[in-house]
Amino acid sequence: MIPFDPKSVLFAKHAQHVVLIHFPIALFVAGVAFDLIAFWRQNRGLAAAVYYNLTAAAISTLPAAATGVLAWQWQLEGKHLKGILLLHMTFGLLSTALIWIVWWLHFRVRRTPELGLPRYRFPIELLGVPVVALTGHLGGFLSGVNVPN
Amino acid sequence: MKRPLILMSVAFLLLLETPISFGNKDADAESTNSPAAAVKIDNFSFNPPTVTVPTGTTVTWTNSDDIPHTVVSDDKVFKSKVLDTDEKFSYTFTMPGTYLYFCSIHPKMTGKVVVQ
Numbered sequence: 341m342i343p344f345d346p347k348s349v350l351f352a353k354h355a356q357h358v359v360l361i362h363f364p365i366a367l368f369v370a371g372v373a374f375d376l377i378a379f380w381r382q383n384r385g386l387a388a389a390v391y392y393n394l395t396a397a398a399i400s401t402l403p404a405a406a407t408g409v410l411a412w413q414w415q416l417e418g419k420h421l422k423g424i425l426l427l428h429m430t431f432g433l434l435s436t437a438l439i440w441i442v443w444w445l446h447f448r449v450r451r452t453p454e455l456g457l458p459r460y461r462f463p464i465e466l467l468g469v470p471v472v473a474l475t476g477h478l479g480g481f482l483s484g485v486n487v488p489n
Numbered sequence: 490m491k492r493p494l495i496l497m498s499v500a501f502l503l504l505l506e507t508p509i510s511f512g513n514k515d516a517d518a519e520s521t522n523s524p525a526a527a528v529k530i531d532n533f534s535f536n537p538p539t540v541t542v543p544t545g546t547t548v549t550w551t552n553s554d555d556i557p558h559t560v561v562s563d564d565k566v567f568k569s570k571v572l573d574t575d576e577k578f579s580y581t582f583t584m585p586g587t588y589l590y591f592c593s594i595h596p597k598m599t600g601k602v603v604v605q
Contacts, residue, residue, distance in 0.1 A: 417571040423555040484595035
């Protein structure tokens, strides 16, 4: 295999899910960290960065989820949803939902600032981080990253 | 006069029967005692990682892991579909040689079949 051969990139059976999935993970975790710091420091600039981070995180869940389904169909040949595969998909859907809910809470305030960011967003954000981490951990087993030595 | 004729007929029939019965025995021996080997896929590894077998052996891989795996030889001599938990894949090795194989989903998983 030639690593720079476009065919090896475009026709990979995992459909680049293992690459694209890092975007929503990193953007969401960074967005939550920034939100906590922005709240603590009352930093408006950082609060704006939170919104853009979460927007990018939410958008990047779409190709990540789509390629996840393709990876399941192509690389795993659409095997039955059970065990780690079922857990990964369930937590993946939950992660996606939580990321979009958090984004919507910030988006709502962006459009109507007088509403103010609700404090209950923090439990949702802090629930989202471990759920996203657990999804990635399970996905690591499916992709072979977490294979024991 | 009749007795030698009967004896000759019996002997002739025995001669006819003998190779057939030998042939069947050999066929039975092949079908029941054909060499076989088993490789278990568990905890992201092939166990045993190396199997040494005589020519004509059928090796059967069984996925005992909770995760789908494949069995693919390095030189594409054999290739399984994706094996779910408890699914099996068999291949009969008719040529001597060393066959390296791996799981195409988890390429760190490797194994070897030595056919003598």
